[in-house]
Amino acid sequence: MSDTGIGARVKRKEDKRFITGKGRYTDDVRVDNQAYAAFVRSPHAHARVNGIDTSAAEGMEGVIAVLNGNQLTGDGIGNLICGWAVSSKDGSPMNMGPWSALATDRVRFVGDAVAVVIAESQALARIAAEAVEVDYEELPAVVQADKALADGAPQVHDNAPGNLIYDWEIGDAAATDAALEGAHHITEMKVVNQRLSPNPMEPRSAVAIFDTAEDHYTLYTTSQNPHLARLVLSAFYNVAPEHKLRVIAPDVGGGFGAKIYIYPEEITCLWASMKTGRSVKWTGDRAESFMTDMHGRDHITTARMGFDADGKITGFKVDTIANFGAYMSLFSSAVPTYLYATLLSGQYDIANIHCNVRAVYTNTVPVDAYRGAGRPEACFLIERMMETAAREMGTDPGELRRKNFIDTFPHETPVIMTYDAGDFSGNLDKAKAAADVAGFAQRRAEAESRGKLRGLGYSCYIEACGIAPSAAVGSLGAGVGLWESAEVRVNPVGTIEVLTGSHSHGQGHETTFAQIVAERFSQPIENVSIVHGDTDKVQFGMGTYGSRSGAVGMSAIVKAMDKVEAKVKKIAAHTLEASEDDIVIEGGVVKVAGTDREMGWHEVGLAAYTGHNLPDGMEPGLKEGAFYDPVNFTFPAGCYIAEVEIDPDTGDCKVVQFTAADDFGTIINPMIVEGQVHGGVAQGIGQAMLERVVYDDDGQLITGSYMDYQMPRAEDVPFLTIEHNTTVCPNNPLGIKGCGEAGAIGAPPAVINAITDAIGDNDIQMPATAQKIWRALKGRQTAMAAE
Amino acid sequence: MYDFDFVTPASLAEAAAALEDPEAMALGGGQTLIPTLRARLAMPSKLVSLAGLAEIRGICEDDDGRLCIGGATTHGAIARDAAERFSGLAGLAQRIGDPAVRNRGTLGGSVANNDPAACYPAAILATGATVVTHRREIAAGDFFQGMFTTALDEGEIVTEVRFPVPRRSAYQKFEQPASRFALVGVFVAEMADGAVGVGVTGAAEEGGFRWEAAEAALAARFDPAALEGLSHPAEGLISDIHGDAAYRAHLIGVMTRRAVAAAA
DSSP, X not given: OOSSSTXXXXXXXXHHHHHTTOOOBGGGOOOTTEEEEEEEEOSSSXXXXXXXXXXXXXXXXXXXXXXXXXXXXXXXXXXXXXXXXXXXXXXXOOOOOOOOSSOSSXXXXXXXXXXXXXXXXXXXXXHHHHHOEEEEEEOOOOOSHHHHTSTTOOOSOTTSGGGEEEEEEEEOHHHHHXXXXXXXXXXXXXXXXXXXXXXXXXXXXEEEEEETTTTEEEEEEOOSOHHHHHHHHHHTTOSSOGGGEEEEOOBOOOOTTTTSSOOHHHHHHHHHHXXXXXXXXXXXXXXXXXXXXXXXXXXXXXXXXXXXXXXXXXXXXXXXXEEOTTSOOTTGGGTTTTTTGGGTTXXXXXXXXXXXXXXXXXXXXXXXXXXXXXXXXXXHHHHHHHHHHHHHHTOOHHHHHHHHBOOSSSEEOTTSOEEOOOOHHHHHHHHHHHHTGGGHHHHHHHHHHTTOEEEEEEEEEEOOBSOOOHHXXXXXXXXXXXXXXXXXXXOTTXXXXXXESSOOSSSOHHHHHHHHHHHHHTOOGGGEEEEXXXXXXXXXXXXXXXXXXXXXXXXXXXXXXXXXXXXXXXXXXXXXXXXXXXXXXXXXXXXXXXXXXXXXXXXXXXXXXHOSSOOTTOOSOOEEEEEEOOSXXXXXXXXXXXXXXXXXXXXXXXXXXXXXXXXXXXXSOHHHHHHHHHHHHHHHHIIIIIOOOOBOTTOOBSOOSTTTSOOOOGGGSOOEEEEEOOOOOTTSTTOBOOOSSHHHHHHHHHHHHHHHXXXXXXXXXXXXXXXXXXXXXXXXXXHHHHO | OOOOEEEOOSSHHHHHHHTTSTTEEEESSOTTHHHHHHTTOOOOSEEEEXXXXXXXXXXXXXXXXXXEEEXXXXXXXXXXXXXXXXXXXXXXXXXXXXXXXXXXOBHHHHHHHOOTTOSHHHHHHHHTOEEEESSOXXXXXXXXXXXXXXXXXXXXXXXXXXXXXXXXXXXXEEEXXXXXXXXXXXXXXXXXXXXXXEEEESSBTTOOEEOHHHHHHHHHOOXXXXXXXXXXXXXXXXXXXXXOHHHHHHHHHHHHHHHHHHOO
C-alpha cells in the first residue's frame, strides 16, 4: 500500500477550502443583474385558494414582479413528478396527484408555495411577499397516515380516493400465513418509524440565470445530482431543452437525501429568470428547510414473526402504512417498496416473507429518501423483532440471530434480493469481542451501584447499496437507469483530471477518488483532481445517494482507467520497442518490466498529445470515458452493539458505549469511512432518542426550529469503537460495498434494544425521550406493586 | 429581519431617553431579541443597545451584604465572578446556553424578557432578590407577572438585581432536550435567617414560582429526606411535546431533592 493509495488514511484534499472558509456554495454565487426571490407560502395545511391579490406587493418599491401558479402553468411549466412507477397489487397504477411548483387552486401543506416575489433585494422580496394577500378557504386536514386511511378522512387529492396512493405487496402471502400458522412461537409487534427532518447544514439555494441572447439557462443549485436535475427540469418540467440548460451544483453543505429532488423553488427561479430577464437567487432560511425539505421515514407497521421449536424463523408477515405527505416526491414510491420491503429478510435465512405496503397522502411535507431510505425502517423492524423474540423465548439475542444467519452465498431471499457475500457470524463475533459483551453483567452491576439502569442491545443490519442495475430497476418501474459515468483525462504534462457523475457534498470524493487514480497510475495524489457537479463539464451522471458513489461511481472511474492504461501501454510499447504485455506502470514511470527501459508518465502524456510518434492508426490524445452499470446491488452489513445508562428518577438516558463492526467491502480511505460511520451513528442515535417532526392535528408544524427539533449533539454521542470485518464484494472491480448509510440504518434498533433491556419494558417507540422512559419505568413499578 | 435604527447610548440617561420612543426596544445581549427579529416576529423601529453601558455592568456588594449584579452583566461574567460569593447563582449562570450565549446574554435582558423557561427567575424568587430599574426597586414577588410579562413599564431598564446571599444554595436543571432551556429548573436557597426559598422555572404556564410546601418542609429540616412524601401538583403546569404536566410535576420533586443535596 502506498501512502496515498487504497487503504491509506489520506487527509481530505477538499478540507483546506472548507476549514478556511473558502468553500464556494450556491449562496456565495453573485452574478450581474441579480434579483431575489421570496415565496408566499400557505399558513394552512389544507385550503382552497380563492384568489391572490398581488397589487399591494407589486406597487412596492424595488419589486420587479409577483408571479403566481396560473402564470407558471400557463407558460407550460409541468407538474412535479414521482419518477418511479409502483403499481398496486391489483395492477392499477399509483395515484399521483398534481403538484404545481406554485399552487393554483389548492394548498396541501403548511409551506406550500402559492406565489413568488422577485425584487431588488432579499429584504424587499420578503417584505413584499408578506404584502401578498391570499384568499384561503380552510379545509379539514389530515396528518397521520393511519388516520388518512380512515373512513371520512379529509381527501388530499381528488384522484386518490381514501388518500390511497397504492396498495402494494411482495412475497407469498399464503405460504407466509401457513408458516405462521404452524409456528412454535410468534412474536408480534407494532412499530412506528417516526418522521424526521434531514437538516443538512446548508439550506437549499438556487441562482437561476437566463441568457436572453442565447435563450440559455444556468442554474446553480444545492443538488446531489445535477444531471438528474437537468434531465427532470428539461424532460418533465419543460423549463428548457437539455442543451439550453446548464446545472451546476458547486460546494454543497450536506444532503442526506434531501437534495436529490428538484423542488418547486428551483423550477420557479428558472422560470422567473426567463419571465423577468433577471438573474434570480433564492436561499431558504432554516424555517423554510423545516417547512419544505422532503422529510424521511414515517411508517406505521405491524408485523408477526414465527419461529420453530429450535428458534429458527419460519415466516415473517409485515403490514406497513407509509405517509407520503401532500405530494409524491421524486423517488418517494420506491422507498417503502423496493428499498424497504426487499430488505425484510435482514441477515436471516427466512423461507417465507410477505409484506403489504399502503402509501397514503396527508397534509404534511412530502416524504422521500433520507439517509438509508427504507432500509432503516426495515432494519429497525427486523432487529426489534429479533431482540423481542429472544426475550420472549428466553434465549440470548446474539445467539438467536446467529442461529438464523445466512451463511452461504449467493443467497436468494423471498423478497427478490440476491446477497452476494458476507460474514454475518464474523461481524457478530467481532462486535461482541470489541464491546466486551462478556463483561456486561459486571458493568450493569456497577451502574446499579450508582443508581443507574444499564442495558445492552444488538442490531445486525444489512442494506442494499450501489444503486443499481439499470435493467433491474427499470423492470421495477424506475424512470431512469442507475449506472454512473466517468472520464479520465491525462494532460500533456501528465497531470490527471477525473470527471465523475458522482457528486460530493461532504463525502470526500475529491480525496477518495484521487487515491485510486494515484495508485493505479503511480502518480502523486496532488497531480490528480476530481471534477464534478457541472453538467457542462461532466457529460452525464446519476449523482450521489444510496451509498452508490464508491461502488458505482468509482467503478466507472476504474473502467475508464482500464482504457487509459491500455493506451498508455500501447504508446510506451511503441516508443520503447517492446511488447505491450511487458509494459508496467510503477514507481512513477512506465517501463518494460525487469529492465531499465522506461518513459516518464508525463512523457507518455506528451507523446499522446504531440502525436509525433504514435502507433499506426492510433488517435492522438489521452482521455477515456466509461459508463458502469452495476450487475447487482451491494450488501454492506454489520453488527452494532449499544449500551445505555438510564437515570430512573428522570428517565434521562445516555448512550455510554457503542461498538460497530462493519463489512463495507474494500475500504479506500479508512479515515473517511470512519467519518461516515460517525455521522451515520450520530443520526441513528438522533432518530432513536432525539429527533421527530411533530405536526398538530390541524397540520401546523410544531417542530419548526431547533428550539423544538432536537438534532444530536456531540455530547449525545459516545466515542465509537469501530471494527471492520471485510468480505470483498464480488460484483464490482474494487470490491466496494458502500458505507454512507450504515450508521443511520444500524444504530436505531441497537439503541432501542439497549433501552428496553435496561428498563425491562419492551413497549417504547422512537424517539425514546426521557419522559417516555420514565413513564415506562413508572408503569412497570405500578404493575410490580400490584402483583 | 426588518429595517430598524440602532442606537448606542453613552449613558444610562441617554438610553432611558432613547427608550421614551414607544416604537423603540431595549437590546441587551440579544440572545432572544435577535433571533426574534430574524424570524420576523418583532418590528421595532429602533433598537437601543444597553450592552455598552459600563454603569450597569459588573458585580459588587452593598452595605447589607447583598450581591448587586448590573443588568448588562453577562451570564459568563456571573459564572466567573460570583463563584466565590454565591456559588449557587454562578452555577446557574454557568449552565445557561453555550459559551457564545453566555458571553453575550445578560442578566437584565433575561429578567426583563421573563421567558417561562429562563433560569434566573428561580434564583431571584428563591432568594427574594430585588430587581432595580432606573426608576425604582421591585421585589421579586411583584416583578414576575406571568409568561413574558413583568412589572416593568414601557422603556423601563433593569439596571441591577440585588441578591441576598444564601447560607447555601444550588440550582438543578432538567433541560428541554432541543432548546436546552429548563424543562424544569429548581433553585433552592437556605437564607441567613434559616428561611428556605425554592424557586421553580420552566414548569408553569405562568412562569417562575415558589414551591411553598417544599420551603416549609426544608425550613424545618434542610435535607432531601424532608421532602419525602411531598409532591407538586400537576395543575397549572405546562404540557407540550417535550413533557406533560405530570412529568414536569415529578421533575420538580426530583430537581428539588437534588438541589438540596447539592447545596453548598
